[in-house]
Amino acid sequence: MVKTPSYDKNGVKKGAWSEEEDEKLRAYITRYGHWNWRLLPQFAGLSRSGKSCRLRWVNYLRPNIKHGNFTKEEEDMIIELHKKLGNKWSEMSAYLPGRSDNEIKNRWHTHLKKRAKDEQTVHENQPIGTLESDQANTKDDSVENTDLQLIKDFDFLLADSPLSSSSTSLSSNWFNGLLDTSCSSENSPQLADYAPNDNFWNEPFLSDNNNILSSSDSMLLPSDFVYQDSCQNMNLCDDEFIWSSIDSYLEHSYDPFLN
DNA sequence: AAGTTCGGCAACCGCCTTGGT
DNA sequence: CACCAAGGCGGTTGCCGAACT
Incomplete structure (x- = not known):
């Protein structure tokens, strides 16, 4: 029924999704929205392509999605x-x-x-x-x-997300902009650029290791880049916290992918 | 019972569009 | 205006269970 899981040369997983992967993706998007599909899998702790995540979400995990039994x-x-x-x-x-x-x-x-x-x-x-x-x-x-009244499907999570473009006017490239401050390559950052070595996909942060972390344990948000001592800001409202986190990020030029 | 074919569907691939620089 | 990256879309593939021989 589904494609057998496999890994391509970049360590990106393909094929059928496991329950654990579903749960990670669902938990991450429910919590943070899909602010950037390409980067999302890394922050959600998934060894998948952004496209694959998007497809899985849209076709299977999205709330209110129905399966089978067409009337x-x-x-x-x-x-x-x-x-x-x-x-x-x-x-x-x-x-x-x-x-x-x-x-x-x-x-x-x-x-x-x-x-x-x-x-x-x-x-x-x-x-x-x-x-x-x-x-x-x-x-x-x-x-x-x-x-056929236009019952437009809506992406409430995107709308609700503090990082959504609709709620914060952040462009989809806002985070890439941040990365560009430390990634000087003339090409835009690719997955491989973030991989410091061949063990990239085996790093605990990203990997499908055998430790079944709770979904949120392996999730990261740009705001998670801030140093521990900045986390006192957690009490701020989401937007405020995120922007203060970004400020903090810029201030420290901290690139989680290169550390 | 074993082998073969078919149907159903999740997921991938490649192209196109859009928006940013 | 050209280029690039990301998102989105439609076509196609690969796999598995069911039906058939």
Whole structure:
């Protein structure tokens, strides 16, 4: 059902996600949001690519996500939406709360494509006005106006996150900017740049070691860069604390990846 | 019972878009 | 304007269990 776990040459894990990985990702995003997918796995203590984390979150771990058991109504809606939108799976997912684009796409390819084709064939062979699907077709307009009210899926965690761009106006690159102060390479920092040596992925901070840490134990946030004595600031509100942490970071030019 | 084929789906890959510099 | 990085999207793959022979 799922790809066998393996590691690429950079030590990035691929394949099926374990329960522990899920829990780490869920815990981190629930706590801090996804402020930067590329860096997130490092802070969450995962040996995964940012893309992989994003995909896992969007398709599987996101709150309110539904799995399997598509209702007749959902299937009908997918078929109607496909008529209108084509293979715009992400757009379709906006109309189907709790369903990811990947799941809709899979459903289409495994079930609905054939069904839609069959219905079309029947439609072509039927006299006009005698068809059940005509009734469905008359729904097209209402689909647009009522059934398909734009129930936009929303990323409440991002919105709630103190680090989200929506709540703090921080750009997605804000942290890269910080890194650039100490990473002088002309290229933007890559995963490998953060790896001081071949043991990078085996470091306790990042690795899937056998010590089952509680999820939060292995999570880091930019604010975690501050020195211990700065942690008294923990009582500050999130934004204030984060900014003071950033200030502290800049002041000390502390780069956790190079230490 | 054993081998083969098929269906379902999680996950990966590569391309495109967007935003920042 | 060009370049780069990150995010997002759609197509495809790989694996496993179920169904079939």
